[in-house]
Amino acid sequence: MFRPMLLFAYGTLLDPDVRRIVLNRPSPTAEATPAILHGHRRVRVEDEVYPTVLPDPGGTVDGLLVPLRSGCERDRVQFFEGFELLLREHVVACAVRGPVTALVCTATPDIRHTGEPWSLEEWRRLHKPDYLDASTAYMDGFGTLGIDEVHRVWIESGRGA
Secondary structure (H helix, E strand, O other): OOOOEEEEEOOHHHOHHHHHHHHOOOOOHHHOEEEEEEEEEEEEEOOOOOEEEEEEEEEEEEEEEEEEOOHHHHHHHHHHHOOOEEEEEEEEEOOOOOOEEEEEEEEOOOOOEOOOOOOHHHHHHHOHHHHHHHHHHHHOOOOOOOHHHHHHHHHHOOOOO
16 A cells, blocks of 8 residues: 655755656646755766755755656655665654655765755756756656666767766
């Protein structure tokens, strides 16, 4: 039986157009609730246009809580995040709901990052149209392509930097 889950979006999934592609349904900002992940900071992934979060005792990351309506949506998010980012449960602060447990995509030890902060506004200005095209091509492989094939689609679609 599916247990309702919340996703803490902090990067490209803050954008409703990206969420629509990943979740395979509209995900308007109105369904999302502002939240904060304490004890982390958001940084750019090396050679990519998206971020990850890293532990940082004094850090905070602003984001949105997005409801996941099915196990398939959870699987689609993990597929989208690839093999260098894993969905893990963390407690996040939400002014409306109080502290809640949500799924957060966190870096594996294999991921390389720049240490530089990541900006949603800069991403939208410089990368969004190409990213949407590449993400659509990538998500078309959900449930049909293996990890090596998906990684090839990712690179060939130009989703990276």
